[in-house]
Amino acid sequence: MWPLWFLTSLLALSQALPFEQKGFWDFTLDDGLPMLNDEEASGTDTSGDPDMDSLTPNFSNMCPFGCHCHLRVVQCSDLDLITVPKEISPDTTLLDLQNNEITELRRDDFKGMPHLYVLVNNKISKIHEKAFSPLRKLQKLYISKNHLVEIPPNLPSSLVELRIHDNRIRKVPKGVFSGLRNMNCIEMGGNPLENSGFEPGAFDGLKLNYLRISEAKLTGIPKDLPETLNELHLDHNQIQAIELEDLLRYSKLYRLGLGHNQIRMIENGSLSFLPTLRELHLDNNKLSKVPAGLPDLKLLQVVYLHSNNITKVGVNDFCPMGFGVKRAYYNGISLFNNPVPYWEVQPATFRCVTDRLAIQFGNYKK
Incomplete structure (x- = not known):
């Protein structure tokens, strides 16, 4: 289970710069995470986002049973939950649902939480086609280590980072990323993807900076990946x-x-x-x-x-x-x-x- 300070620090990552190697052995180190102060994490400093002015400056007293809530972070990991909790404050910014027993994301699970980041490592095999519709400003979606057999449909157009590694995805169809003009990073390793699983035009319209398809079943470099890539990781393949x-x-x-x-x-x-x-x-x-x-x-x-x-x-x-x-x-x-x-x-x-x-x-x- 990740500590609360770590989860809070994720709120600043959308503007974080890629890792820059300064020494030969730096590849063994994890990227450093910028830390937020209490004012930034609580949302009282809204100078960078005019839409945040309408938010209540203080985090609501609502907190699901067994979870830890602080500075708009709701940590509900390792609780054996089978569904997304209902008692989540609408001004929540980061929701941690890792390491539970959730098998499905339903249509209204995230209703009324437009500013949310989501961390979900569970046993999810089914996602309603409109499950992410309320998340109009969702920038980061971590839905790795589940049982998904396909990339979720209708991802929010605001999405910047998608981590969907360690699932059971075998196909990347054309149009699945349609409309995601802000997408910068996709991590989709650990899926049984073969070269034939990438349909022509699967990445059309994307201006990615970072793409990782490691630990898959690739026998060659996939065709027609985004031309904008700064980082491409295809390690642990064939x-x-x-x-x-x-x-x-x-x-x-x-x-x-x-x-x-x-x-x-x-x-x-x-x-x-x-x-x-x-x-x-x-x-x-x-x-x-x-x-x-x-x-x-x-x-x-x-x-x-x-x-x-x-x-x-x-x-x-x-x-x-x-x-x-x-x-x-x-x-x-x-x-x-x-x-x-x-x-x-x-x-x-x-x-x-x-x-x-x-x-x-x-x-x-x-």
Whole structure:
């Protein structure tokens, strides 16, 4: 069960910036969460949203039995609830219903709560087509770890972030995200999605910044993902190769996660379509050599290539010829757990790396 201060801090996340790596080992850390002061959390500071002026400044005394209510946060997690509680104040901003026994979201479960964020990790297999209609200003919907077999219909047009991972979804139909012009982030990993499950045009109209489809059944990079993506995470799938056209439309990517797949081949020229790439995850695959094209990525700073089958590292595999060509030096290159005779690697190979501690070698076992 998440502590109340953590839930309260989620109220500020809609304006939070993406994680920016500053050091090689930062990938092991969770993103930091901004904290709200009491005035911001209670809603008394309404300068940023004129629609909030009509809200009562003090949180209502209404609180469902067994729940904890404070600063417009209603925490009802781990209570074995089978339905959404009825005694929820209309000025509630965040409702935590995690780890209960709820199996269905009904039409009027969220009636009269237009400013709500929702966290729901239960056993939900059915959602009424109008269950989210009252949530006219819903920005974040966390409905992960349930039993859903389809993406809920009629999602609010105000939605900015959707987390629907760890369900049983096999299909992303065309039009399911229609009208969601504000959508910025979708997390849909942990579903049994195959490439054939994405209908042509499934992501039409979306201007996503972040998309994760990890721990699915993908054998290749899905087609026609949003061109606006800054981050794409497809780790823990069954992808075997990266072909030339796979990355053609994603010129704005600065982070690409392809770790824990079965990638043996990356076609020459594939990475040239990613001029703004800063971080590339190719660890835990079956690559036999360093991918071609890395020296041409002028902004690339972090490359994860550990746990592959790489046997040789050439002097020009990472750095371009000449000085002043690369705009950002590497601050992390991982090559450990590869059969590379690292004592044979020329020092000049890493001439465009910030310092020697940024290079990870060794620890290979047959």
